[in-house]
Amino acid sequence: MHTAADTCVLLDRAAEDEFTLEAIEILTRRLQVGKIGVPPTAMQELGFFASHHPDTKEGSLSEIALDNMLDWGFQPFNLISVGHGIAEQIAFKLISEGFLPDGEINDGLIVAEAALCECRLLVSADSHLLGIQDHKGDDGLKRFFQEQSVEPLVITSPRALVRTMG
Secondary structure, eight states: OOEEEOHHHHHHHHTTOHHHHHHHHIIIIISOOOSEEEOHHHHHHHHHHHHHOTTSHHHHHHHHHHHHTTTTTEEEOOOOHHHHHHHHHHHHHHHHTTSSOTTOHHHHHHHHHHHHTTOSEEEOOOHHHHTHHHHHHHHHHHHHHHHTTSOOOEEEOHHHHHHHHO
């Protein structure tokens, strides 16, 4: 699994967002990435929305995503317990070094989990995640990942993926 998706990508897939559908098509059919990974934190967010906010748009879309993700070509993945601790440390460093705003721990965890599972691409529509590369440029993010002893991860939106590859 070399590609991962953030929570919002699954919510947008459930809502049948045009760019998300096309981006998934590009990844799975043209680039043949196989299954698209879903980090543990994204799974937890979907579960939380579905169980705690079932009467909201996010809650109903989360339920649709949870019920259909395997058929759509998504595969949840997990980390061994030591990996969760390492992911947490990386997430806190992303915040402390200014890549993410304070309080965005789940976004940091999703990035860290994808990087630790050797994903090279994280697809997200979340402005915080998409802004990570802008903080210190691509070289700053690449250097950050090298300092954490993980391979660099590129973060892109479905819209940007469609624009470049479509």
